Amino acid sequence: MKRFAPYLLILPGGLWLVIFLVVPMVFMASVSTQEGDVVNGFVQTFNFSVYGDALVQYQTQFLRSAGYGLVATVISIAMAYPVAYWIAFKGGARKSTYLLLVLLPFFVSFVLRTVSWKFLLADDGILLSPMKSMGLVPDDFHVLQTTTAVIGGLVYNYLPFMILPIYVALERVDPRVVEAAQDLYAAKRSAFTKVVLPLSLPGVFAGVLMTFVPMTADYVNAGILGGPQNTMIGNIIQTKYLVNNDYPTAAALSFTLMAVMLIGIFAYAKALGTENVLEAAAR
């Protein structure tokens, strides 16, 4: 019995992953190399050229998505770190209240939050209309359907996923190590860069994992806030699945996206030193 106990522990989660992740993945891998259409049926032909074709055809959207994801991630770190730092070290007794405030937007539906941007930022809306009449911005200025709007939407929607892991990492930093650094004549600044920052990097890494990946694959923000030149790869995949019923291309694009992101993440982990970072991120 003792020998089997560890396996019993992994059983529920393991089964869950096998049924809902591994099996569908194998199916989708098979679908990606089929040929045909929804009316005449799809036939397995091991048509691997679909991968190359799709990558070439949609390289613009791939690059654009990676770019948006990257910029949005950097902005998220820049915004999330100070917030997390403040809550962890200056939050005092109200830490949990502040954390709740960070999470509060999640109690409102994702789509509703994004759609509300449309009302706020409409060309003749409550924000831009007065700015235009005061002459602060030119008459043809607009925010919606621009790259700025899409990246802004991404940052807004995923920011808490960056704040929380950084907060957790900072929370673990023992204030005494900072004191120790200062006892050893470290200035406040170098106590931060040499002690606190390195200790919190695993949190940043976890935050990047939790934001960059979904941001790059996101399609809601580009769909609602973007214009004709802001289509992301997620929108293409959605169209291929739901509009064209072109399941092979959609599956091939999904796998390509997954592969690219896995490679990117591993390269990133390697650059930061895989062992401690991956382990720490899992904590």
Added chain:
Amino acid sequence: MHDSRTNPAFLRGMTQSRSVTRRDAFRMAGLSAAGLALAACGVQGKKVAAPQKDAVAEYWAAQKKNGTLRFANWPLYIDKDGKKYPSLDLFTKDTGIQVDYQEAIQDNSTFFGKVQPLLAANNDIGYDLMVLTNGLQLSKAIELGYLVPLDHSKLPNFAANAAPKVKNPTWDPNNTHTIPWTVGLTGIAYNPKYVDEVTSMEDLWNPKYKGKVGMMLDTQEVANFGMFALGIDPDTSGEADWRKAGEKLKQQRDAGLVRKYYENDYVDALARGDVWITMAWSGDIFQQVAEGKDLKFVVPQEGGTIWTDNMCIPKTAQNPVDALTLMDYVYQPKIATMLVEYINYITPVPATKDLVLADAEKATGDDKASLEQIANSPLIYPSEADQAKLRSYKALTSAEEKIFESIFQPVTQG
């Protein structure tokens, strides 16, 4: 053991490169067991022949009225009084059938994408009656045998009251699977505050309205407008015409004229001032005008698109008799009048015009004015001359559809 080289099945397989490749690849991957399972799910769709008369009778003979009906329709597409639907309440009173009415359809392709796997697997989609536009998805649904063929002996009101024009449409000969809910036009809507009078398609390409032009995301809609702008008749168009239209549309986009390729949400964008001039559906704009917005709708001189939203019963419907009952019920002029007075699209029941006028007689003030406007509107009761300019979506085969989408999708999803 059997030597596979002398196995006739294997030799036969040798002449078909596909099966050999499949076998070899799986052997390499060591996935032969999984391969068997996957080969079985290779075929996801299958074309079906037109239904036989006996089969139709047999299907309906086996069905009975259940007293409930689940109806999937588009937003703002039925008369509403607060939270109530007066026409459906009357229906329940007259027939004893309770209706669960859902505004579940925002977009043909998305809705079809959602229900298609369920229908392919013969599962209930949660609705007994749905409304689909004549277009790629409806054609697919018919071809794949997803729709129940209708028992026209149970549709006497349709036979008596439907306009001759809506009977026997090209996409569904003899109304075998569908009858219309409403008919509408795609034209140009604009805000006269910013835009001079519009008569031509060229105004959508006018540099004056840079960044303030709305176009539609639906490829068939946008393609028709590209073709109209070039003087091409969509009905007789071919690949070369589509390429020209694609170029014309791309040029419009790359010049920064197009703000966005919209779905149903173009109405909000127009009302909020994000766009000044946009492709639009007639009834939407009529409703906005009735609410007091200063907007105009025109069918440009080059032409406009006419489309029909059709009621149909999915093959896995739990309450098909109840669905059929409602389909016929709304063809009573009295009920059709209630609908058109709210929906403001073209009604398939021409007799409603006099009834709307009669209602206007009885009404007073604003109600009277708006009812008179409806009865006299060329957008709801279009003239023969207007209708001559109108074209439907081009009917496409699966092979044509691939080419068509590969030309127009890169325009709307740049």
